Amino acid sequence: MNLNKLILKNQALRRGIIAIIAALLVWEILAHWRLWFGYSLPGIGLMPPPSAVLHLWGKVLLDGSYWLSWYASYSRVLLGFCLAMLLGIPFGLMLAVNRHLHALFFPIFEILRPIPPLAWVPASLIFWPTQEMSIVFVIFLGAFYAIVINVLGGARSIDIRYLRAAQSMGAGQWSLFWRVVLPATLPSIFTGAAVGMGITWEVVVAAEMIAVGGRVYGGGLGFFVWNSFVGGSTEQAIIGMLSIGIAGYLASSLIRYIGYRLMPWHTAA
Amino acid sequence: MNSAQAGGSLSIRNVSKIYDPEGANIKALHDCSIDIAAGEICMILGPSGCGKTTLLNAVAGFHGISSGEIRLDGTLLCNTAKPQAQQGPDRMVVFQNGALFPWKTLLNNVAYGPIVQQRLSPKEARAKALDMLGEAGLADVAHKYPGEVSSGMARRAEIVRALINDPKILLLDEPYRAMDALTKAIMHENLLRIYDLKPVTIFFITHDLEEAIFLGQRVVIMTTRPATTKEIIEIDLPYPRDHRVLSSEAFRLLVTQVKASVHAEAKKAFAAGEKERA
Numbered sequence: 287m288n289l290n291k292l293i294l295k296n297q298a299l300r301r302g303i304i305a306i307i308a309a310l311l312v313w314e315i316l317a318h319w320r321l322w323f324g325y326s327l328p329g330i331g332l333m334p335p336p337s338a339v340l341h342l343w344g345k346v347l348l349d350g351s352y353w354l355s356w357y358a359s360y361s362r363v364l365l366g367f368c369l370a371m372l373l374g375i376p377f378g379l380m381l382a383v384n385r386h387l388h389a390l391f392f393p394i395f396e397i398l399r400p401i402p403p404l405a406w407v408p409a410s411l412i413f414w415p416t417q418e419m420s421i422v423f424v425i426f427l428g429a430f431y432a433i434v435i436n437v438l439g440g441a442r443s444i445d446i447r448y449l450r451a452a453q454s455m456g457a458g459q460w461s462l463f464w465r466v467v468l469p470a471t472l473p474s475i476f477t478g479a480a481v482g483m484g485i486t487w488e489v490v491v492a493a494e495m496i497a498v499g500g501r502v503y504g505g506g507l508g509f510f511v512w513n514s515f516v517g518g519s520t521e522q523a524i525i526g527m528l529s530i531g532i533a534g535y536l537a538s539s540l541i542r543y544i545g546y547r548l549m550p551w552h553t554a555a
Numbered sequence: 556m557n558s559a560q561a562g563g564s565l566s567i568r569n570v571s572k573i574y575d576p577e578g579a580n581i582k583a584l585h586d587c588s589i590d591i592a593a594g595e596i597c598m599i600l601g602p603s604g605c606g607k608t609t610l611l612n613a614v615a616g617f618h619g620i621s622s623g624e625i626r627l628d629g630t631l632l633c634n635t636a637k638p639q640a641q642q643g644p645d646r647m648v649v650f651q652n653g654a655l656f657p658w659k660t661l662l663n664n665v666a667y668g669p670i671v672q673q674r675l676s677p678k679e680a681r682a683k684a685l686d687m688l689g690e691a692g693l694a695d696v697a698h699k700y701p702g703e704v705s706s707g708m709a710r711r712a713e714i715v716r717a718l719i720n721d722p723k724i725l726l727l728d729e730p731y732r733a734m735d736a737l738t739k740a741i742m743h744e745n746l747l748r749i750y751d752l753k754p755v756t757i758f759f760i761t762h763d764l765e766e767a768i769f770l771g772q773r774v775v776i777m778t779t780r781p782a783t784t785k786e787i788i789e790i791d792l793p794y795p796r797d798h799r800v801l802s803s804e805a806f807r808l809l810v811t812q813v814k815a816s817v818h819a820e821a822k823k824a825f826a827a828g829e830k831e832r833a
Contacts, residue, residue, distance in 0.1 A: 447654035450617055453642045455668035455720060465667070469658035551658050551700040 310336045334521045339528075342521045352510070355526075359494065359506035360533065362418075363486045366425025370482060374430045375475060378437025383467070395434065403428040403489045407496050421493045428489040429482030436481065440474020441467060473552055476545040483541055487534040507533065562628040563723035563756035565591040565614065570623030571781075572609050583609040585781035587623070591724075596750065596757040598771035600764055600817060602824035606782030607760045608651075611726050614758065615648050616640035627723060644668060647717035648726045652733065653709050655701040661688060661712040662697040668720040687715050691749060707738045711745060718749070724756040731766065740798055743769055747796060764817055768809045769796060776816050779824035786816050 317335035320326050346352045381388045381395075403424045410420040444467060452466045494508025505513065511526035545552070572584040583606040591597045601607050613620045619638030626632060632640035655664045665684035669675040675683065688697045691711050701709045710730050717725055731739045743766065750757065761767050767774045768790055776786045790809060792800055800806050 445654070447650045447652075448656060450615070450642070450648065451650065451654045451656075452667075452671075454615060454644060454646065454648055455716075456644050456672040457667075458671070461671045465671075466656065469656070472658070549658070551702060 339521050343525050355507045355510040366422045369426045370429035374433035378434040382441030399431045425486045428485040432482035433478040436474045436478030440471040444470045564593040566626040568624045571621050573621045582781035585783045594754045596772045598767035598774045599760045600767040601777030602821040605779045616642040644720040645723045647722040649730045651728045665716045727759040764813050779820045
């Protein structure tokens with residue numbers, strides 16, 4: 287049983303690796319097409335081959351400013367994301383539990399929600415005292431909406447039988463909230479967190495491109511990409527892109543792992 | 556035959572219930588009267604959607620009644636002036652599709668009641684829960700989550716979760732609805748065994764007439780909506796009953812009798828074609 291699982295996992299891993307290698311090969315061939323075959327494929331423009339990107343990446347890895355970009359983006363994302371969780375979960379639960387608060391806040395929330403976080407960049411640059419705070423704020427917004435909507439939906443769709451069963455067994459409001467409403471909403475909280483985390487990476491990159499002009503250090507991965515492009519190094523821009531992909535993947539994996547630890551029943555069911 | 560020491564007689568008198576969402580005025584129960592003795596297994600039989608669950612919900616205190624009166628051991632639960640009964644552990648419900656908390660192990664599900672009522676310390680509650688799960692043959696799966704066990708085991712655990720609260724009456728709402736006939740038969744024998752260990756009044760809703768006859772001391776046949784009591788049939792098959800009863804002559808005669816009465820209602824319900832109300 288366990289051995290089977292291990293073999294399956296290995297198989298999946300092997301297939302994943304094969305797919306990545308195949309994709310790199312195709313990319314490599316396409317990038318060299320003109321040189322090797324003497325004519326251009328229609329629709330295929332200039333791009334650096336992966337071998338060149340990887341070669342440069344090897345050098346970039348030794349460069350401290352590259353890692354500072356990672357650090358800058360990650361700390362912004364985590365700060366904005368944690369704030370969004372901290373405020374979004376109670377806010378969503380509150381809206382779900384209390385009809386009056388829902389009537390009061392939901393319309394405002396729904397009007398603000400369609401505004402893309404990036405549209406907030408100019409206003410928040412003016413409003414917040416530092417550039418850093420405005421970027422974190424915009425990231426926060428990106429994750430906040432996703433978290434609130436999911437928590438609200440999850441808490442509202444709790445099966446009434448759970449609430450009735452708990453109340454019949456004598457649960458008070460306190461126990462009902464902590465031992466029924468909250469665990470029943472946990473899967474939705476994690477759905478919101480996963481979606482929100484995805485949005486934070488979209489937002490941080492764009493915000494850094496717009497807002498972190500002129501700084502070499504601490505610009506973040508978004509700035510790294512933009513700066514490489516302006517500096518004429520497409521290879522380095524691609525390194526930045528792939529780094530963002532890896533960073534986002536690591537962040538989502540972390541959330542999945544925490545979700546898995548907090549909800550052992552969820553994987554069982 | 557069994558009589559509970561703890562009481563548990565239920566008296567339902569002239570209960571009516573009208574749902575009136577936006578003036579729709581749906582009459583779910585009409586002038587419904589049933590008396591259930593302490594320790595009796597009373598089966599409420601009627602076609603799907605006839606209003607049986609409405610009656611159960613009124614007894615449990617999940618919603619109010621429009622008129623009439625329900626008493627438990629003589630104590631008023633609800634009447635016209637106080638339409639909704641207070642929910643309480645003296646009336647435990649086992650729900651249609653099961654309502655074990657998926658985020659708790661079977662053991663913690665069972666221990667939940669005594670803990671929130673602060674009748675037992677968490678440690679004592681878990682010890683007692685483990686004992687009772689063991690009696691029900693569930694010791695091996697006590698530490699599993701509901702999603703990891705079969706629906707039959709989950710339903711048994713849910714009955715244990717109800718019984719640990721020492722209810723006066725157990726309200727079962729078609730608990731074996733989605734099960735195949737073979738599993739159902741095992742569940743029935745198991746329920747009767749649990750009942751022998753711990754006699755408690757049982758108010759059991761079903762639309763399966765063989766289930767009603769096999770388990771019940773009396774079968775109350777309900778009309779289709781608005782539901783009211785049509786006929787009460789005494790089931791004088793001796794306990795303990797096991798699967799052999801099902802092939803006895805007496806059983807078949809009862810099936811014929813009950814079928815005649817309930818079939819007319821099923822036809823009416825079918826013709827009305829109304830969607831089932833939870």
